[in-house]
Amino acid sequence: MTRQERTAWGFVLPVLAIILFVFALPTVLALALSVTDYSIYALADWGALRFVGLGNFTDLLTTPLFWRALGNTALFALLGVPMAIGTSLAAALLLHDASVRWKPLWRVLLFAPYVTSVVATAVVWRFLLNTRFGLLNRALGWIGVPPVDWLGDPHASIPAILLFVTWKIFGYNMIVFTAALAAVPHDLMEAARLDGASRWTRFRHVTLPAIGPTLLLAAVMSVAGFLQIFAEPYVMTLGGPAQSTTTVLYFMFDEGFKWWNLGQASAVAFILFLMILALTLVQARIGRRYEWL
Amino acid sequence: MTRRRWRAIAVNAAVVAATLLTAAPLVWMVLVSFMPRGESSRFPPRLWPSRWSWENYHELLARRLIDGAWFDYRIVPALWNSLAVAALSTLLGLLLTVPAGYAFAKLRFRGRERLLQLLVAALVVPGQVAMLPLFLIFKELGLVNSYAGVILPSLAGIFAILFVRQAALSIPDEMLDAARLDGASERRIFVQIVLPLLAPITVTLALFMFLGSWNDFLWPLIVLADQHLYTLPVAVAAISREHAADGELMMAAAVVTTLPVLILFVPLQRYYISGLLGGSVKG
Numbered sequence: 148m149t150r151q152e153r154t155a156w157g158f159v160l161p162v163l164a165i166i167l168f169v170f171a172l173p174t175v176l177a178l179a180l181s182v183t184d185y186s187i188y189a190l191a192d193w194g195a196l197r198f199v200g201l202g203n204f205t206d207l208l209t210t211p212l213f214w215r216a217l218g219n220t221a222l223f224a225l226l227g228v229p230m231a232i233g234t235s236l237a238a239a240l241l242l243h244d245a246s247v248r249w250k251p252l253w254r255v256l257l258f259a260p261y262v263t264s265v266v267a268t269a270v271v272w273r274f275l276l277n278t279r280f281g282l283l284n285r286a287l288g289w290i291g292v293p294p295v296d297w298l299g300d301p302h303a304s305i306p307a308i309l310l311f312v313t314w315k316i317f318g319y320n321m322i323v324f325t326a327a328l329a330a331v332p333h334d335l336m337e338a339a340r341l342d343g344a345s346r347w348t349r350f351r352h353v354t355l356p357a358i359g360p361t362l363l364l365a366a367v368m369s370v371a372g373f374l375q376i377f378a379e380p381y382v383m384t385l386g387g388p389a390q391s392t393t394t395v396l397y398f399m400f401d402e403g404f405k406w407w408n409l410g411q412a413s414a415v416a417f418i419l420f421l422m423i424l425a426l427t428l429v430q431a432r433i434g435r436r437y438e439w440l
Numbered sequence: 441m442t443r444r445r446w447r448a449i450a451v452n453a454a455v456v457a458a459t460l461l462t463a464a465p466l467v468w469m470v471l472v473s474f475m476p477r478g479e480s481s482r483f484p485p486r487l488w489p490s491r492w493s494w495e496n497y498h499e500l501l502a503r504r505l506i507d508g509a510w511f512d513y514r515i516v517p518a519l520w521n522s523l524a525v526a527a528l529s530t531l532l533g534l535l536l537t538v539p540a541g542y543a544f545a546k547l548r549f550r551g552r553e554r555l556l557q558l559l560v561a562a563l564v565v566p567g568q569v570a571m572l573p574l575f576l577i578f579k580e581l582g583l584v585n586s587y588a589g590v591i592l593p594s595l596a597g598i599f600a601i602l603f604v605r606q607a608a609l610s611i612p613d614e615m616l617d618a619a620r621l622d623g624a625s626e627r628r629i630f631v632q633i634v635l636p637l638l639a640p641i642t643v644t645l646a647l648f649m650f651l652g653s654w655n656d657f658l659w660p661l662i663v664l665a666d667q668h669l670y671t672l673p674v675a676v677a678a679i680s681r682e683h684a685a686d687g688e689l690m691m692a693a694a695v696v697t698t699l700p701v702l703i704l705f706v707p708l709q710r711y712y713i714s715g716l717l718g719g720s721v722k723g
Binding site: 149150151152153154155156157158159161162163165166168169170171172173174176177179180238241242244246247248253254255256257258259260262263264265266267268270271272273274275277279280282285314318319322323326375377378381382396399400403404409412413416417419420423424427 | 550672
């Protein structure tokens, strides 16, 4: 072993050992756990553990709340991705305009919610969305809209939480899109302008194709983010009203750490993993298509 | 010319409006936290405090005697817990991942490429999958309900290793080889040549790690059962369940949780944003 090789192992072994211990090993064990009936009884005595094969998975398929959680999570992603990506793009386009002054200041302020704690800001938004005293209903009141029971009405709860999530995360992709917009070929834009292309035509045929791959990638990554929503319903609605905001991860948490059905919860975790894996494959395909990877 | 000028005014006004709208929830949080108790839920509710009052902060933070027993919301201990956990996990995280990232970029060792592929592949697995068995393992080892239990999982910094590696790849090999020819040891090369070059991205990474740990919620919620060990988000979530209607108190708690992070972020935002853009990991 060379000197360099010895140093290298000294540098990488500690962190690899930790990764093995807190990440790789538990991930494999999660798979093992998902085919057992690990519950509160096994928590007291390992002898009570039984192998149940795919039983947890077939059980899940007949659990209405699991389907509800899947549906809610899908709705979060389906509505949330266009909302968040649209807001990010609008903000980025606005900031990109050459006539805007003090860009760094606006950039920091628009990005600030992203670095704050989800729990703390969810508490703020729960109050903001309060039916009687919330700022949002009062603002709506000024333009004559009757108060909405944002977090109490099963039809309004997901859009209400999405308002909060969009506010919190749009700054991230705004920064990514601003960088992509800055990389749009300038001469191409100039040529289109000289040809008399309108602002919309230029956006549609020059800007959009140039930033398209970035948009697509951001959208796919946002889906993965929305699949992992947990803290927002935990703080704002406790998964309610009428289980309208119970997400897959919320279901897993309740199943695992409230009812201690760790076998069942591991099966949920594994399904979540498969969904994210599928998304990553899509993402890799997109990447290959545009030749970045 | 005038048309362009009107347009510039309109665009700037739109930017200001968007910023105000984004800042509004945070501004309101601060305003309500300074209202006398109950003022935010009186009808019609006020937008501005009738008088600026510290009583919510006093209620939230001060320890006091109620019916002969000491009572507080345990926010001050939670603040210290959060600070200790975030500082420790940042420090240990850097110590573990910066040398490793450099080794993966610049030091030749057998199995390097294979390990690298494994790390990139592991990025696909969401951390939540490991959480359930990890809890059981930690329970067996007595790590549940301890700082170590909160911090250890955050040290598995796969993303951090790849992030450092990406930056270290741009260090010229000639520079390292010249130092080797001069007889410098590998450790000395790392400390005296590589670390100074990696300083900016180390700041970025430290910021990512600190904020990530400070804001982390699900794992601390799982692993901490003892109220005395709660980190701020867990403590705030717990109070918010019991005091949902108490607007002023909850806003004060939100201020205490978000303010340290914003104070840290604003002066260092350049590092954060450059890291966000340069940090796209491609294996």
